[in-house]
Structures are given as structure tokens and as C-alpha cells.
Amino acid sequence: MPNKIDVLARICPQMKAVLAREDELAGDANDTSAGFAPMRENYVAGRAWWNEGAPSMAAVTDDVVAGPFGDIPMRRYDPTGAATAAAHGKGDVQPAIIYVHGGGFVLGNLDTHDRICRILAERTGVPVVAVDYRLSPEAQYPSAVREVAAVADFLHREGAAWGIDGERLAFAGDSGGAHLNLAATLYLRNEGGGAAFVKCLLLFYGWFGLTDSASMRLLGGPWDGLAEEDWQFYLNLYAADPAALANEPYANLFLNDLTHDVPACYIAAAEFDPLRDDSACLAAICEQYGIPCRHEVFEGVIHAFLHYTKMLDAANDALEHGATFYRETLGLA
Numbered sequence: 001m002p003n004k005i006d007v008l009a010r011i012c013p014q015m016k017a018v019l020a021r022e023d024e025l026a027g028d029a030n031d032t033s034a035g036f037a038p039m040r041e042n043y044v045a046g047r048a049w050w051n052e053g054a055p056s057m058a059a060v061t062d063d064v065v066a067g068p069f070g071d072i073p074m075r076r077y078d079p080t081g082a083a084t085a086a087a088h089g090k091g092d093v094q095p096a097i098i099y100v101h102g103g104g105f106v107l108g109n110l111d112t113h114d115r116i117c118r119i120l121a122e123r124t125g126v127p128v129v130a131v132d133y134r135l136s137p138e139a140q141y142p143s144a145v146r147e148v149a150a151v152a153d154f155l156h157r158e159g160a161a162w163g164i165d166g167e168r169l170a171f172a173g174d175s176g177g178a179h180l181n182l183a184a185t186l187y188l189r190n191e192g193g194g195a196a197f198v199k200c201l202l203l204f205y206g207w208f209g210l211t212d213s214a215s216m217r218l219l220g221g222p223w224d225g226l227a228e229e230d231w232q233f234y235l236n237l238y239a240a241d242p243a244a245l246a247n248e249p250y251a252n253l254f255l256n257d258l259t260h261d262v263p264a265c266y267i268a269a270a271e272f273d274p275l276r277d278d279s280a281c282l283a284a285i286c287e288q289y290g291i292p293c294r295h296e297v298f299e300g301v302i303h304a305f306l307h308y309t310k311m312l313d314a315a316n317d318a319l320e321h322g323a324t325f326y327r328e329t330l331g332l333a
Helices: 013-024 038-048 082-087 114-124 144-163 176-191 216-218 228-238 242-247 276-288 313-330
Strands: 061-069 070-078 094-102 128-131 162-172 198-204 264-270 293-298
Touching: 013 162, 013 313, 070 144, 082 094, 082 144, 094 144, 094 176, 114 128, 114 242, 114 264, 114 313, 144 162, 144 176, 144 313, 162 176, 162 313, 176 198, 198 216, 198 242, 198 313, 216 276, 228 242, 264 276, 264 313, 276 293
Parallel strands: 094 128, 094 162, 162 198, 198 264, 264 293
Antiparallel strands: 061 070, 070 128
16 A cells, blocks of 8 residues: 555664564564464464463463353463452452454464563563463454453452452453453443443554554555555454444444543554554543543554563553553552
């Protein structure tokens, strides 16, 4: 498509070094022309190096909870051991963050985002529960929304058995995971009896429903796998009728009434991300209606930058700022 900004000439030196390193790793997970199966293999292989050297946790536990379509795998990260102790009656239950990974609803798993979850757990000091929702096209909209909502509902009701305070939950996620966090919160609010127990959302460069914007027109290419044809590829896999998503409230999230009962939001965007304006739109709504919000645009970086904490200062800053916002919102020392 013509009229694009020359992103590769404008990204920061660290982002350029990251992309060079990505080229050295196995496969190109952004090449949608290869099909989703090879993309998944390349995505997992490419993320392995970026996940090395992550912070140690007091406990990491893989588990499952029952969902609307079968068991949902989860991974619990306990950074201090306080939740594990509380589960055995030794101490108070802990607030927790539910992490939902990105990958265009098609890619990703518990391992591809392991380092992000560990860093977030370390910097917030609270347990992080990662959700391995079923991917598309095997499972399509609204399956992932309902599975993420089901995990939150389970922790709200049964979290004490894992040392988790079900009245003080939060969501965090990147890209499609950020979308699913807000979608699941709205689903719980509208159809699940309420979402007052969700106190905070950490939304890293999410898609929230825009189908056209200045950032979509100007940005996106092979470097991030988010050109117009790539975006359509993901939507074609996510829904049986992609065109209908524009009228679905848990896909086009701006169809919902966002003027009330929305948790405090940390909204992080990347300067050279075609989804940048989704974040700006959501932040403007929050600011207009008095929803506690912090909106940051990280300069010089592209979509999915959160993965690159081994080489990219912006990734570490985004996680640190999100963790600070979370702790301030929940009143944690």
C-alpha cells in the first residue's frame, strides 16, 4: 500500500539491533504468507532466546481450570512465596494479575511470554497467572473472550485455594492479549454478574476495535507483520465472518459503554505501531469520563516490543511503568 512512513529509517538504534537479532533467529514468525502452522513454529523458536535469563520465582506451577469448552491450561508465578504460603494457611491471600498473551489470537503460548510474566511478577511483587486460551482458527470468536473471562471468574470464586484474593484481581496483556483483557472485563460486567473485582488493566499496544485510523494507514510492514493484508489474515482466522466483527461488542470494544465501571487502565503504545491509535482512542475515552488512566507512547519502537527486554530499554520501562501504575492503583507499598 502506498503512502507509508519509512519506519525502518526512524526506529531507535536499540530497536534496529533487536530486528537484526530477530533475523538471526529461527524463521520469520511475521510472514503470514507461510500459513499459521509454520508461523507458530517460528514464533516459538524465535521467542526461546528472548525468554532466557528471566527472573527466578519462589514457585512456578502449571495447572488447569475448567472452562466453557474444556480445561484451560494456566501457569502461576509466585515471586515471593506469599501466595503459596497463604494457600497453606500461613499468611494473607495476595492480589494477583491475570496475564493474557498476544499473537494475533493465532500464535503464542505459556512459554512464549514466560519472561514477560516473570518480570511483571517480580516488579509488582504479586502472583501472575498466565492463561493458555485456545488459539484460532481451531477456536474462533468469542471462544478466547469467554475462556479468559472464565479464568477471572474462577479466581474470583476459588482463588483463595491458591493463596489469591479473588476480590483484588487485575488483567495484563500485550497486543491480542490486551484486547482480550478488556473484552473479558466487559463480558463479565455485562453478562457475568459484574467485574468490580477487576481493579486494574495493564494494556500493552492492544487492538480495541478500530478498523481504520491514521496509524493503520501510515504504519505496518514486514518488520512487524501488520500490513493491511497481514491484519486481514489474522481476522480471517479469528472469526468465521470477519466482516461481522465490526458489529460484535466483544470484538469492536468501542461499541460498549465505556463511560462507567471500567477499571483503572495503564495504556502503553508504540510510536511506530499501526495499532497506536487504538490506544489513543481508549485513553481519550478514559480521560473524558474520569476513569483512572495513564497513556504512554514509547518512542522509536514497533509493535510487540515488550518481548525484547534483553536488549530494549523501552520494554523494561513499559513493564516497570505498568507495575508502578498497578501498585499505586491497588495501594500496595
